[in-house]
Amino acid sequence: DAEITQSPRHKITETGRQVTLACHQTWNHNNMFWYRQDLGHGLRLIHYSYGVQDTNKGEVSDGYSVSRSNTEDLPLTLESAASSQTSVYFCASSDGDSLNAEAFFGQGTRLTVV
Amino acid sequence: RKEVEQDPGPFNVPEGATVAFNCTYSNSASQSFFWYRQDCRKEPKLLMSVYSSGNEDGRFTAQLNRASQYISLLIRDSKLSDSATYLCVVITGTASKLTFGTGTRLQVTL
Numbered sequence: 001d002a003e004i005t006q007s008p009r010h011k012i013t014e015t016g017r018q019v020t021l022a023c024h025q026t027w028n029h030n031n032m033f034w035y036r037q038d039l040g041h042g043l044r045l046i047h048y049s050y051g052v053q054d055t056n057k058g059e060v061s062d063g064y065s066v067s068r069s070n071t072e073d074l075p076l077t078l079e080s081a082a083s084s085q086t087s088v089y090f091c092a093s094s095d096g097d098s099l100n101a102e103a104f105f106g107q108g109t110r111l112t113v114v
Numbered sequence: 115r116k117e118v119e120q121d122p123g124p125f126n127v128p129e130g131a132t133v134a135f136n137c138t139y140s141n142s143a144s145q146s147f148f149w150y151r152q153d154c155r156k157e158p159k160l161l162m163s164v165y166s167s168g169n170e171d172g173r174f175t176a177q178l179n180r181a182s183q184y185i186s187l188l189i190r191d192s193k194l195s196d197s198a199t200y201l202c203v204v205i206t207g208t209a210s211k212l213t214f215g216t217g218t219r220l221q222v223t224l
């Protein structure tokens with residue numbers, strides 16, 4: 001069965017360190033998204049991609065970067081981790097051919113920056 | 115003003131009750147609408163899409179009011195297993211990125 005997986009599921013890192021969160025999907029979806037979820041804010045879009053070599057900034061992109069070198073993967077990098085980036089991160093993918101396409105989410109990565 | 119707004123709740127209802135959630139969106143050009151469900155500490159999952167004419171899936175009914183820019187979700191005969199956070203989701207324009215409301219928490223009790 002097709003799926004979308006995130007790794008690691010939990011991560012503790014120190015302020016100032018570079019951290020990369022992995023997202024891998026086997027749906028062959030063109031669209032991939034990274035969200036963060038914080039109490040009181042819901043899910044907020046960090047970066048998204050509509051295909052290989054395409055990346056776009058979301059509403060909370062400062063301090064984050066992504067790259068899309070193949071269809072399956074969209075890794076999220078925190079250039080220099082800050083305590084404000086402590087959050088739960090969700091990756092999602094959807095079929096790019098339909099605006100009504102269902103988005104499938106990974107199980108989330110709980111990141112703590114100390 | 116937030117692009118998508120929801121009452122955070124919580125809505126505490128007894129088993130068997132009918133409960134309704136509303137969600138408002140600010141961009142009149144929004145064209146696709148969904149309700150997602152999120153269980154505690156889990157990933158969101160699609161509950162149902164919302165169509166212009168309204169649609170029903172078992173005990174769940176979704177409605178869209180474009181004139182007033184809101185969507186609604188009605189749950190009939192609530193079950194304990196319906197306890198979750200319900201997320202209103204909107205797609206605007208030609209982009210496929212989903213914009214989420216903050217979610218409405220539902221707690222169904224005995």
